[in-house]
Amino acid sequence: MNLRQLLKADFGIEVLVQGGTGLADDPFVIEPCSATEATRTQLNLLRGLERGRGELWRLLEAEPVAPAVQRLRIKTVLFTRDEIINETRRYYFDVSQVDGVPDARTPLIEWEDPRTTFSATHQIGWLNFDGATPNNQSKDVLDTSLHYSSVGAKATIYIYDSADPFTRERSPTERRAKELESVCDEIRAVQPNLEAPWQSKSPSHLPSRRFSPVRP
Numbered sequence: 001m002n003l004r005q006l007l008k009a010d011f012g013i014e015v016l017v018q019g020g021t022g023l024a025d026d027p028f029v030i031e032p033c034s035a036t037e038a039t040r041t042q043l044n045l046l047r048g049l050e051r052g053r054g055e056l057w058r059l060l061e062a063e064p065v066a067p068a069v070q071r072l073r074i075k076t077v078l079f080t081r082d083e084i085i086n087e088t089r090r091y092y093f094d095v096s097q098v099d100g101v102p103d104a105r106t107p108l109i110e111w112e113d114p115r116t117t118f119s120a121t122h123q124i125g126w127l128n129f130d131g132a133t134p135n136n137q138s139k140d141v142l143d144t145s146l147h148y149s150s151v152g153a154k155a156t157i158y159i160y161d162s163a164d165p166f167t168r169e170r171s172p173t174e175r176r177a178k179e180l181e182s183v184c185d186e187i188r189a190v191q192p193n194l195e196a197p198w199q200s201k202s203p204s205h206l207p208s209r210r211f212s213p214v215r216p
Contacts, residue, residue, distance in 0.1 A: 007048040016041045027092035035100030062104035068096035
């Protein structure tokens, strides 16, 4: 089996690659496709390779090194029983057959909705986009789960409409604090023994990046 078949069989990852090993003198050859599809292939291929090694990874840099060759540099982390191994790797891609110029430096948008300013990118930190699940059958209701994962970790971001008619009158900080408090109250109604994820009684002390509920 070639690399493309192996990634599909082992991880269900689709890559539009005809051959190559990713080395400077033997780059991965991306088959004819759009620039967006080529960027997705680059990121998915790296995801499959590092997943096979059991490593976390994130993109550091993407740059042209020849008229039709691009180099992607990534940071990897491997947790073993005795140590944490950090490495930097470089992979090369032949993009001569691509319609346009792939640009992995620009975040690849995998999900967006006109009702919210939030867009789901292919990679958030060390996590990679797996897909989106609509939680409501009505197209008029914004209620979607965005799934991310990496080696040994999974995360879900929920995007949904606000039930508070006065939400838009509040400041962003107040909206986040109020929303987190509301969600935690709902969880405590089911699990009353759970503790709040902050030390003080006010969720406003949490940094904004820690909030998972996202609303328009």
